Amino acid sequence: MTEFTPLLSALGGVMIGLAAVLLMAFNGRIAGISGILGGLLPPSPASDRAWRVAFLAGMVAAPLAYAVFSGGMPEIQVPMSMPLLAVGGLIVGSGLAYSSGCTSGHGVCGIARLSPRSIVATLTFMATTAVTVFIVRHVFGA
Known part of the structure; x- marks a missing residue:
């Protein structure tokens, strides 16, 4: 059984929503991961590539930062x-x-x-x- 964590779940939802709002506010872009990644595959202008790489790098860096500060990653089965x-x-x-x-x-x-x-x-x-x-x-x- 999965442990239900309403507070952490709500915090995660708020962070996802905030990231989506900030991306729309500052870049006028929708935070759809497939579209962000897909935009890197064909040659794209450097100005468009930079924010995509930064967004995806943040998705990789966040769990790594969690592992550093918590002492490890949660076990996934x-x-x-x-x-x-x-x-x-x-x-x-x-x-x-x-x-x-x-x-x-x-x-x-x-x-x-x-x-x-x-x-x-x-x-x-x-x-x-x-x-x-x-x-x-x-x-x-x-």
């Missing part, structure tokens, strides 16, 4: 095999391509902007997640 994880990754990647964005872009930023497309995408993500968890746990017994 993934009760699935690597082939199932790979299939799941392909499914998520396909959904990302079809929905023109990821859960962070649609769920955090899109809903905040009252985007109908993002609301539908997020409802689809959440419903698919619920069905998947039900099937994996109750049909396959994992």
Whole structure:
């Protein structure tokens, strides 16, 4: 069972929301991770590349800073095999391509902007997640 930590969860949500608001306020950009990373893949102007690299570097640096200050990373257990994880990754990647964005872009930023497309995408993500968890746990017994 996962330990429920409402205070830390709320703090994490506030920090994600604050990062999204600051990126929109200072750069006029949406904090969708797939879009930020995807913008680095084709050649992009240096001015556009700098903020993308800084944002992604912060995503890598934050858990490293946590490890330094707390004495280590929390243990993560993934009760699935690597082939199932790979299939799941392909499914998520396909959904990302079809929905023109990821859960962070649609769920955090899109809903905040009252985007109908993002609301539908997020409802689809959440419903698919619920069905998947039900099937994996109750049909396959994992």
